[in-house]
Every structure is written in C-alpha cells, then in structure tokens.
Amino acid sequence: MTKSVVLDHGAGGGMSQELISDTIASILGDTYIGEMEDSxxxxxxxxxxxxxxxxxxxxxxFFDGGDIGKIAVAGTVNDLAVxxxxxxxxxxxxxxxxxFALADFRRILHSVRDTAASAGVHIVAGDTKVVRRGExxxxxLNTTGVGVLERPLHLSSRSLRTGDDIIVTGYLGDHSIHLLSQREGLGFEHRVRSDCAVLNHVIADVxxxxxxxxxxxxxxxxxGLGTVVNEFAQASQAALLLSQPDLPVRPETAMAADMLGVDVMYLANEGNLCLVVSPQHTEAALKALHGHDETKRAAVVGRVVDGEPGTVRMTGTDGREKTVDLLYGAQLPRLC
Amino acid sequence: MTKSVVLDHGAGGGMSQELISDTIASILGDTYIGEMEDSxxxxxxxxxxxxxxxxxxxxxxFFDGGDIGKIAVAGTVNDLAVxxxxxxxxxxxxxxxxxFALADFRRILHSVRDTAASAGVHIVAGDTKVVRRGExxxxxLNTTGVGVLERPLHLSSRSLRTGDDIIVTGYLGDHSIHLLSQREGLGFEHRVRSDCAVLNHVIADVxxxxxxxxxxxxxxxxxGLGTVVNEFAQASQAALLLSQPDLPVRPETAMAADMLGVDVMYLANEGNLCLVVSPQHTEAALKALHGHDETKRAAVVGRVVDGEPGTVRMTGTDGREKTVDLLYGAQLPRLC
Known part of the structure; x- marks a missing residue:
C-alpha cells in the first residue's frame, strides 16, 4: 500500500473506495460515509x-493543543452552539x-473522530478530492454543521442593551501566538499553547x-475580540466600553505579540467565547463558566454604556479611554 | 479598490467584511450571509x-456549459435530489x-446565484479563506446541502431486483472530454461541451x-457509469448486463476518448443520471425524462439479470460479452 496520497485516491474508482473504506470510514466509524450513497x-x-x-x-x-482535525470539528461545533x-x-x-503522507491523514482523522465524540456530534457525510503537487x-478541510434549535431563545448580536455585561472566557491570543511562533521558531511555542477546544457543553450550561x-x-x-465587539456594537447600534486591565492576557502572549508587532485584541482564538449578558444574570453565567476547565478564567471585561451608537471604547491600563477600531486587515493568514 | 484577492480579504477584519458585504452578499442576495452571525x-x-x-x-x-460555480451548486443539488x-x-x-482576480470571483458568484435560483435552493451560510500565492x-469551493425527505420512498443502491431496467439520461463523457480537451488544447472543446446541469426538477418528475x-x-x-453500475451491483449483490450499442456516446466524444486513451465508461459527467427502475415503470420514467431538455436522450442501456452477484457484464458492439470492471484509478484529476 502506498504511503502517500496519489491522484487516483481522488479519481472515484477502486482506489478512492479503498481510501474511503479502509482509512476514512474505518477511523471515523460512522455509517453514512461507508455507505457510498450520495447523501x-x-x-x-x-x-x-x-x-x-x-x-x-x-x-x-499539528500544534500543541490541537491539529487541523480538532480545529475543524471544534470550530464548527462552537459556531453552532453560540x-x-x-x-x-x-x-x-x-x-x-x-x-501528502497518509500517516498524517490518519492522525488528522483520529483527531476528527475524538473531537466529534467529545462534542457528541456525528460525521454523516464526506468528500475527498486530490489535486496535483503544488496545487x-x-x-x-471543510466542515459544515447542522444543529437543532430546542430552546425558545433568540440570541443575536442585535439584542444588546445598555447595562449589559461583556464576558470573555479565556486568555486572548494564545492560539495565534503559538502558531505564529511555531512557524517562525521564536520559542514562545513552548510556553503558550493553542486554546483550541469544544465549547458546546459549556454553552449549554450557561x-x-x-x-x-x-x-x-x-x-x-x-x-479576534476587537472584531467581535465592533460587530456587536454595529449590529445593536450600541456603545461598548471595555476595561483593558480586565482583559485576560498571558504575560508570555503579551510579550510575543509585542515582539511580532501584533495586537492581541485582533488575534484569533479557537476556544474563547465573548458573551453579552443582562447584569442580573452575570453571576449565574460566570458560575456556569467557572465550572468548566476551558472557561475557568471567564471574567467581565466591559459593558454596554450610553454613548455613540456603533462604537467601542476601552479604558487603558493608563486610565485613558481610547477607541477600539475595526481593523481593516491583519496580514496573518492561515491561523484557522 | 484592489482588483485581486489579498491576504487581508481572509483576515476577518474590515476588509473581509467588505468582501462579504460588497461582493459575496450583494451578488448572492441572501440574508444570512450578510447578517454576520455564526450560523x-x-x-x-x-x-x-x-x-x-x-x-x-x-x-x-470556466468552460463551455458552465464553470466552477455552476458545477458546485448543480453537483450538490443533484446529490440531494437523487x-x-x-x-x-x-x-x-x-x-x-x-x-486571484476579483472579477473572476464575481463571475463565479453570479453563476452560483443563477444556478441556485434555477434549482430553487438558497445559499444560507458562507465562509471565505485566503491562502498565500502558490498554496x-x-x-x-465547497458546497454542503440540506434537503427534506417528503416522499415515502427509500431509494437505495441495495434495492435492485432481477428484471429491473437500467436507464442512462444523456451522452456519456462530454464533460470530461470538454475539460481535458480545453486543458490540452486538442480542439474537441469546440465540438463537445460540458453537460453540467441542475437535475432536481427532472428527478421530481420521475x-x-x-x-x-x-x-x-x-x-x-x-x-463514470462504470463505477456507478459496479457500486449498484456490489450493494445489491446483483448481476447487471449492459448493452454497449445502447450507450449514448457522441461520435466526437468517442473519437477524443480514443485519442486520449481513456474509456468513456469511466469519465465524469455533470448532468447525467443512471436510474434503476422496475420494468413496469420504465415507460413512465422515460416519458418523464424525455419531457426535459437535459434528459431527452434517456434510454434503457441494460438490466438486472440472473448471474453472478456483484458483477457487471456488457454485450459489446461485436456481440460478445465482457466484464465491466471497477476501475482502480484513472489519473484524471480535477474534472469536478
């Protein structure tokens, strides 16, 4: 058996079937992929x-804290859950x-399987294409998810009200700093790991x-957080005020971000939530979040205030207020 | 405004939002993509x-008869419909x-929109990633589809019975020959066009x-057809017998296939169905198929016979029977 991907693995014939049955379906263990029907x-x-x-x-x-398989399942599960x-x-x-090495493909599929199991979701359909070397x-990976709406809720970025609290559940920027550092060999990759995590159980508890x-x-x-809060402010035509001293940032991450010339406010995370809750529910939300390892550092980092609609301001560590802009670009490709 | 894709288009900031709102959502015209919610x-x-x-x-x-946008919508719509x-x-x-040229991206999005409209489906969620030049x-594209099962049917490749008729709805191999010829500049691309088509309305009629x-x-x-009939034979543990003289193949396609050293039986199509029907329903199925331009050449090309389970045989143009194998590989990448 070949040890790496060849074009015939994607040609739809016997070799494709072998890859699907012997590798993909046998690892993922789900029925539909092995059934070879179209849906x-x-x-x-x-x-x-x-x-x-x-x-x-x-x-x-592959990185410390996850790999492309884990991130592909967790990312889509989290998007459904929020x-x-x-x-x-x-x-x-x-x-x-x-x-591409088939051993790496198998490792990724094992990660897909394990992450799906921990999230309680099933991989029900698949597709494999092979392109030539260099293409x-x-x-x-692409994951597309279907969830069922069982709660009579309408969570929406348009529903913010003055007085609401803004909660962030974990250290900002760790995922990005770990990957950027691993790519460039800066050394921080051994001190900051990716926060990649499945969060649907946490969200259900909240x-x-x-x-x-x-x-x-x-x-x-x-x-990153800077984009999320700006989207919230725009969608609700609300004014948000963050408190920089309350933002959870690991010292090593702050140091690495400084060195790389990037702002943790705009760095991608893969296991971090931003929640807006009515102040009467803040304590209950934090209690629920603190019951899970992935969100045990959850804290209020700001609130919705009276102010210019659609804007985000932040009280800095120096006590001065500044605007948190929507960043136009970031030039940091392939962090997810 | 830039004329081609830059890394910041995928960075999640303002430039990503601009690409989504000004290009993607404004062309596709669907609500959810523009809403910027996670699901x-x-x-x-x-x-x-x-x-x-x-x-x-x-x-x-881009090719005669379609483009990657049309094929991405039609392919997934057809998989749901079958x-x-x-x-x-x-x-x-x-x-x-x-x-990548933004003008080409817009052209593809227009095609996605038009094909979705002709199929009667909505594009409800999207994602855009940008990788560096050469990556x-x-x-x-990836399309993932959701359909609703409203009919009390269980269509399955496991349900074939002896005596059933096998119908093919259009010329074999046109899509592949057109693309291979266009890639190599063989000249056949002007005489054979892709059969790429949305077939859910046809299927509903049948x-x-x-x-x-x-x-x-x-x-x-x-x-191609060779793979489909072998999958049918295996899944149902049935014996299939095809008639080569009855297979719809355009003379130009046969000639080009000969020149390229490929077998039309294994070439990909993008608007061609293979149906297995009980003999009492063959006439009604053909009548329904002949009512649509895309399937007006539908014909019976074989049947399920008594024979060795899991095999496909074909009566050749010379009157002799031969086995139609499941091809192991084909070395023809990127036809879909």
Missing part, C-alpha cells in the same frame, strides 16, 4: 435548525495534495443557567 | 433530511489564492410518475 438520510428531533460552514487551512497542521442550537451532525470534506498545501438573560455569544476566532 | 437559523418543512457535501477543484474554472429529497439549503465555502490553485417503481438514482459524476 446521508437523517432524522431530526425538531424542525428549527442552525447551519454553518467553515474551511480550515491552518498552518502548521447560535443557541444543539450541534448534531457534521460533514467533512477534504482536499488533499498529491504526496494545494498538504490538506484543507444557557441552562441564564436562559433569556444571555443576549448573544460569539466564538472569538478570526479577527 | 443560519432555518425552519424546515419536515424532520427527515438529506445532507451531502462536495468540494470542487475543477480546472479550468436521494429522493427536495433540495432546500446550500452552504458555500471558498478557499481563494492570493492574487492553492486559484479557487476551491418520482411523481413512478413512485416506488424507482429503485435508485445516481448522479454519474466522478468514476
């Missing part, structure tokens, strides 16, 4: 669903570069505890 | 659904190479006409 046929527990899609082009593929839905089903589409970089007291939740990924 | 929230007309996913890495991106479901929702995930080849008389339907894409 998975599924029964839902309700008619109101959430759907989300994400491609993953992260580099490097909408208030219970994640049920994921599809997995793979683009492989000719020559892709190793492996790209919603159980607070119900309609939660205005909205966002997975703080690409664009 | 689309949807109401289904039923609880039984079909889900399928497919990535598209076709080269060239399962007996009514296609409703599609997600669209894009991986762009830095430097992908222009643009890769199911209306025949109901449970349809055993199963397959979109004859990657791997």
């Amino acid at each position: 998975a046929l599924l029964e839902l527990p309700g008619r109101r669903i959430a759907v989300t899609t994400d491609s993953f082009v992260v580099e490097p593929l 909408s208030g839905s219970r994640p049920l089903y994921l599809t997995l589409a793979v683009v492989l570069e000719e020559g 892709a970089d190793g492996i790209f 919603l159980d505890a607070c119900g309609e007291g939660v205005r909205c939740i966002r997975d703080v990924t690409r664009g | 689309a929230l949807l109401e289904l007309p039923g609880r039984r659904i079909a889900v399928t996913t497919d990535s598209f890495v076709v080269e060239p991106l 399962s007996g479901s009514r296609p409703l929702y599609l997600t669209l995930a894009v991986v762009l190479e830095e430097g 992908a080849d222009g643009i890769f 199911l209306d006409a025949c109901g449970e008389g349809v055993r199963c339907i397959r979109d004859v894409t990657r791997g």
Whole structure:
C-alpha cells in the first residue's frame, strides 16, 4: 500500500473506495460515509435548525493543543452552539495534495473522530478530492454543521442593551501566538499553547443557567475580540466600553505579540467565547463558566454604556479611554 | 479598490467584511450571509433530511456549459435530489489564492446565484479563506446541502431486483472530454461541451410518475457509469448486463476518448443520471425524462439479470460479452 496520497485516491474508482473504506470510514466509524450513497438520510428531533460552514487551512497542521482535525470539528461545533442550537451532525470534506503522507491523514482523522465524540456530534457525510503537487498545501478541510434549535431563545448580536455585561472566557491570543511562533521558531511555542477546544457543553450550561438573560455569544476566532465587539456594537447600534486591565492576557502572549508587532485584541482564538449578558444574570453565567476547565478564567471585561451608537471604547491600563477600531486587515493568514 | 484577492480579504477584519458585504452578499442576495452571525437559523418543512457535501477543484474554472460555480451548486443539488429529497439549503465555502482576480470571483458568484435560483435552493451560510500565492490553485469551493425527505420512498443502491431496467439520461463523457480537451488544447472543446446541469426538477418528475417503481438514482459524476453500475451491483449483490450499442456516446466524444486513451465508461459527467427502475415503470420514467431538455436522450442501456452477484457484464458492439470492471484509478484529476 502506498504511503502517500496519489491522484487516483481522488479519481472515484477502486482506489478512492479503498481510501474511503479502509482509512476514512474505518477511523471515523460512522455509517453514512461507508455507505457510498450520495447523501446521508437523517432524522431530526425538531424542525428549527442552525447551519454553518467553515474551511480550515491552518498552518502548521499539528500544534500543541490541537491539529487541523480538532480545529475543524471544534470550530464548527462552537459556531453552532453560540447560535443557541444543539450541534448534531457534521460533514467533512477534504482536499488533499498529491504526496501528502497518509500517516498524517490518519492522525488528522483520529483527531476528527475524538473531537466529534467529545462534542457528541456525528460525521454523516464526506468528500475527498486530490489535486496535483503544488496545487494545494498538504490538506484543507471543510466542515459544515447542522444543529437543532430546542430552546425558545433568540440570541443575536442585535439584542444588546445598555447595562449589559461583556464576558470573555479565556486568555486572548494564545492560539495565534503559538502558531505564529511555531512557524517562525521564536520559542514562545513552548510556553503558550493553542486554546483550541469544544465549547458546546459549556454553552449549554450557561444557557441552562441564564436562559433569556444571555443576549448573544460569539466564538472569538478570526479577527479576534476587537472584531467581535465592533460587530456587536454595529449590529445593536450600541456603545461598548471595555476595561483593558480586565482583559485576560498571558504575560508570555503579551510579550510575543509585542515582539511580532501584533495586537492581541485582533488575534484569533479557537476556544474563547465573548458573551453579552443582562447584569442580573452575570453571576449565574460566570458560575456556569467557572465550572468548566476551558472557561475557568471567564471574567467581565466591559459593558454596554450610553454613548455613540456603533462604537467601542476601552479604558487603558493608563486610565485613558481610547477607541477600539475595526481593523481593516491583519496580514496573518492561515491561523484557522 | 484592489482588483485581486489579498491576504487581508481572509483576515476577518474590515476588509473581509467588505468582501462579504460588497461582493459575496450583494451578488448572492441572501440574508444570512450578510447578517454576520455564526450560523443560519432555518425552519424546515419536515424532520427527515438529506445532507451531502462536495468540494470542487475543477480546472479550468470556466468552460463551455458552465464553470466552477455552476458545477458546485448543480453537483450538490443533484446529490440531494437523487436521494429522493427536495433540495432546500446550500452552504458555500471558498478557499481563494492570493492574487486571484476579483472579477473572476464575481463571475463565479453570479453563476452560483443563477444556478441556485434555477434549482430553487438558497445559499444560507458562507465562509471565505485566503491562502498565500502558490498554496492553492486559484479557487476551491465547497458546497454542503440540506434537503427534506417528503416522499415515502427509500431509494437505495441495495434495492435492485432481477428484471429491473437500467436507464442512462444523456451522452456519456462530454464533460470530461470538454475539460481535458480545453486543458490540452486538442480542439474537441469546440465540438463537445460540458453537460453540467441542475437535475432536481427532472428527478421530481420521475418520482411523481413512478413512485416506488424507482429503485435508485445516481448522479454519474466522478468514476463514470462504470463505477456507478459496479457500486449498484456490489450493494445489491446483483448481476447487471449492459448493452454497449445502447450507450449514448457522441461520435466526437468517442473519437477524443480514443485519442486520449481513456474509456468513456469511466469519465465524469455533470448532468447525467443512471436510474434503476422496475420494468413496469420504465415507460413512465422515460416519458418523464424525455419531457426535459437535459434528459431527452434517456434510454434503457441494460438490466438486472440472473448471474453472478456483484458483477457487471456488457454485450459489446461485436456481440460478445465482457466484464465491466471497477476501475482502480484513472489519473484524471480535477474534472469536478
């Protein structure tokens, strides 16, 4: 058996079937992928669903705290969960570069399987394409998720009200700093690991505890906290005021960000939530979050205030207020 | 405004938002993509659904009869429809190479929109990633589809019975020959165009006409008819006998296939169905198929016979029987 991906693995014939049955289906262990029908046929527990899609082009593929397989499952599970839905089903589409090591592919599939199991979701359909050497970089994944909306909630970035508290659940920027440092060999990669995590169980606990007291939740990924809070402010036409001293940032991350000339406010995370809750529910939300290892550092970092609609301000460590802009670009590709 | 894709288009900041709102959402015209929430929230007309996913890495991106946008929508719509479901929702995930022309991206998005409209499906969620120059080849798409199962049918490749007829709905191999010829500049690309087509309306008509008389339907894409009939034979442990003189093949396609040393039986199509129907329903199925331009050449090309389970034989143009093998590989990448 060949040790790396060849073009025939994507040609749809016997070699494709072998890759699907011997590698993909045998690792993922789910029925539909092995069945070779064109669609998975599924029964839902309700008619109101959430759907989300994400491609993953992260580099490097393997890192401390996760890999592209974990990030692909966790990212889509988290996107479903922050909408208030219970994640049920994921599809997995793979683009492989000719020559990619099958051992690495298997390692990624094991990670997909384990992460899906920990999130309680099933991989129900798949697709594999192979492109020639040089036409892709190793492996790209796409996961698309379906969740069911069982709670009578309408979480929305448009629903912020003056007085609401803004909570962040973990250290900012660790995922990005770890990957950037690993790419460049800066040394920080041994001191800061990726925060990549599945958060649907955490979110379910918060919603159980607070119900309609939660205005909205966002997975703080690409664009970082700075982008999320600006999107909230714009969508709700609200004014947000953050407190820089209350932002959870690891000293090593701050140091690395300084060295790299990047701002932790805009760095991607992969296991960090930003929640907006009514002040009556803040304590309950924090209690629920502190019950999980991934979110044990959750803290209030700001609130919705009276002020110019659509803007975000931050009280700095020096006590002065400054504007948190929506960054136009960042030039940091392939962190997810 | 820049004329080609830059890394910041994928960074999640203001430039990403601009690409989404000014280009993607403004062309696709669907609400959810513009809303910037993490998931689309949807109401289904039923609880039984079909889900399928497919990535598209076709080269060239534009061809006579379609482009990567049309193929990405039609392919997933057809996969949903052949399962007996009514296609409703599609997600669209894009991986762009830095430097890709935005004019080409817009052209592809227009094609996505028009094809979705003709199929009657909505693009409900999207994602855009940008990789550096040389890390992908222009643009890769992924579409994932959700359909609703409203008919009390169980179409399955396991349900074939002796005496069933095998129908093919169009010329074999045109899509592949057109693309291979365009890539190599062989001249056939002006005489044979891609058959890329949306077929959910056709399939609905056949199911209306025949109901449970349809055993199963397959979109004859990657791997070609030879692969589909072998999968049928294996899944049902049935013996299939095809008639080569009855296979619809355009003379120009046969000539080009000869020149290229490829077998039309294994060439990918993008608007061609293989149906297995009970003999009592063959006439009704053909009548329904002949009512649509895309399937007006539909014909019976073989049947399920008494014979060795899991095998496919074919009566050649010379009257002799031969085995139709499952091809192991084909070395023809990026036809879809």
